[in-house]
Amino acid sequence: MNYSTTDNALGQALLIAVLVVPALGALIVALLPAGTDRGARLVATGFAAVTLVLTALLALPFRQDFGWVTYGPGPPMIPWIDVDVPWVPALGIDFHLGVDAISYPLVVLTGLLTALCCAYTVWKVPGGGRGRTLAALLLVLEVGILGTFLAFDLVLFFVFFEVVLLPMYAVIAGWGGPDRRRAARKFVLYTLFGSVLLLLGVFTVVIAAGTGDLTALAGGAGMSRTVQYTAFALFAVAFAVKAPLWPLHTWLPDAHTEAPTVGSVILAGVLLKMGTYGLIRVGVGVAPLGASWAAPVLGTLAVIAIIVGSLVCLRQTELKRLIAYSSVGHMGFVLLGIATLTVTGLQAALIGNVAHGIITGLLFFLAGAIKDRAHSGDLAELGGLRETAPRLAGLLGFAAIASLGLPGLAGFWGEAFAVVASVQRGGPLWTTLAVLAAVGGALTAAYFLRLLRRVTHGPATSAVTGFAAISRPEWLAWSPLILLALAVGLVPALVLAATSVPVSALTGALP
Template sequence: MTAGQVALWAALGLPVVGAVVVVAVPARVDRAARLVGTVFAGLAFLAGVLLAAGRSAGSAAPAAVRPWHQVDLPWATGLDLRLHLGVDGISYPLVVLTGLLTLLCCGYTLWRVPAGGSGRALVALLLVVEFGILGTFLALDLVLFFVFFEVVLLPMYAVIAGWGGADRRRAARKFAVYTLFGSVLLLVGVFVVVATTGTGDLVELTGGAGLGRTTQLVAFTLLALAFAVKSPLWPLHSWLPDAHTQAPTVGSVILAGVLLKMGTYGLIRVAVGVAPEGARWAAPVLGGFAVAAVLVGSLVCLAQGELKRLIAYSSVGHMGFVLLGIATLTGTGLRAALIGNIAHGVITALLFFLAGAIKDRAHTGELAELGGLRETAPRLAGLLGFAAVASLGLPGLAGFWGEAFAVVAALRVGGPWWTTLGVLAAVGGALTAAYFLRLLRRVTHGRAAPAVSRLGPTLAGAEWAAWGPLVLLALAIGLVPTLVLGVAGAPVQTLLDVIR
């Protein structure tokens, strides 16, 4: 077994082993259990980072998926199912982001555990969620991909229902219902592809693998709808604001940071890769819905009066830019989608951490009750301002690249339809700036509101430890976008060569 394969197994296996160990720790030493879970999350993150070491071009692979490292073992021989895992430049940044955010969330629980249950149970659930998300990004078999895709549902439901806000159970049920709806569509799409081709191997399937046009149209429609629920794409987005608003801070961070990326990653790797003819047929419609998401998300944000709900709706708009980039089926668009994925994960995770800190201190998230934050908590107000301008796409920060070049990609496709979509998306970008500036005016400026007057200027060391890496990453990706695009460029071009 090579060092890369060891790192692959470690990145995927350590979270689930850590969850088992955390549950085995006696309840009377809850903080020790949380510390153990944080250590396992740290080791999994380190293993994920090390996946970039010793990578090869994977030239022996017969299709566009050319893993740096992979394992391919029998799983259920009677059903011809295989345990095929691998990592390449498309999945690697998402693997690292998942490991980082899980580590930060587990570490955050050492300082603050939300009301509702034990910190030990919360950390164990976060590690199981990490296992499912990482498995989704690493799976190179369609059936295995589906299994990992489903692993996330129950533990995330439990996080929302167990540690969320006053209306947490309804939000958790809504999350579960929408996710199950998408899962049914995904299962049928996987069945159509596997039954037609006789294989679930994504390496072999990428490029169409001889699938007929009608089959590709059906498969892409099913798969795209399934991933649209998870992304989420308007109008299948209504579970997201409730889930984000009611989830505990660490739950919102994982939801926004990486769980939504399961949908966009699946759209690129599975839907577009396996059914490229279906993708070309549906691309104008997908682009239209993506721009609708940008505009609807922005307009709703302009009308929002609650902090976490505003940030949640902003995700609808930001993921619309990601989906627009994918819909163009161009190198520029796909690269914009990939860096947009990572930028959104970093920036929105930071925003939810900050929103949680404000609500914990002020005991309210209403914008009308949070005015004057810079007067009583200038450091917190400064960090919120940084995250907001990063999210609105200020050049030099991470949010700029994905959104700007998604618009550029649409304009480069040309024609009346795509030009119109590009222009409308640019208008959506301006609206994004408007609602974030409105947020900052309402929250940070003016005379300190009564709820804000009791906030102190001091931030805990655990908060700096959780937020600092995200601030640095938002700046680093903005200044050096090749941190993401450098590893993704070659596999994106190879994917385009195969599907065209």
């Protein structure tokens, strides 16, 4: 259980390096001459690959009795590795980074998707100097997202949460579709609204508790019921914007439709998870009384998101927009699991987060490949894909059935056990929510099967003729996600093995 001094120092160095390496990479890539555009993107990919290795190593060398079943942080809410140094001592604010079983899978997923997206830019993004800038922005996004998942101080969490805003705006506005600037502005306006509420919540907690340290704030830190109610309400709305939760979701379809492929992959794969992760780590962890008070409302809104997202998907005629609205429904299942405030529900949310990142990241890669070849995302113009590009059609079918929650694939566990957790919660409300969520799951199957019928079946349209074969760079980007969708579906312990201690700590503090 105890770390040696050497191991602890090495762990802290790794933790710092996870943020320093992509930040340094972004700086170097941005400073390289425009004439070295493709080389700069290769450099960015190298930095992203090193960061991925570092994220994976965060779990490995620091326990003598390491094992996927037995390793854990020890005392509840204490990270495996942490770095804690004074930042603003007068206000009790520390530069406190840490990693535990709640954040670790998302940290690795962020490293993986960023590396795949940087590699994708090397071959699939036009040059002219702009590809270098896009790769640098991806590394800056990685710093912000990783910092959010690693922050163990509320103020530091807020800072990293905000780092993501401008680079994602630039990615959408600079490399997106015809209506990219309007979509980027809408993304910024919604996000700024959430940021103001998050900042108010942070101030409420720090002033009331006298600290922003999340380990000290676990269980409410003796804050009054009124303070916890107020803080959780502010946090819940702020994170609902980022997740996004209905009815604060309308920025998402526009952003996805106009964003470039790599922007959509990062946005759906990990950026949305900042909202649901924040709701677990900060909302439930810091204000358990507020979480218990708001749980019925949160659960109701989550189920509305599932149903509304599915019904809208049944009417969508544009490929990326359909996948974007599917994220509203899938994140509804994650939020339903959180709202139950049970061990089963929170674990369903954790694996649902990771599964959605893997599968929807793959779906947006595939959607980007189809749109690049067909020059259209209109479902009516994409029919008969299996006749002209059977491998691409087969991969789209695999990703779709993974996303609809077929048992044996990653999407099954989060959705199924969010419903189970709602049933276990008991009472008329939660039973009704479970039934409606199950209906939403059936609608999810309906709209993905409709998607496959419209795109892959029937006679080939003129838009899907003459498709180029799947290239090696595309296989490189897609293969890890395909394998992970299978691996997590068959062995969910890859995500959940070490979560019982921190999740039990969270639920143990609830009234």
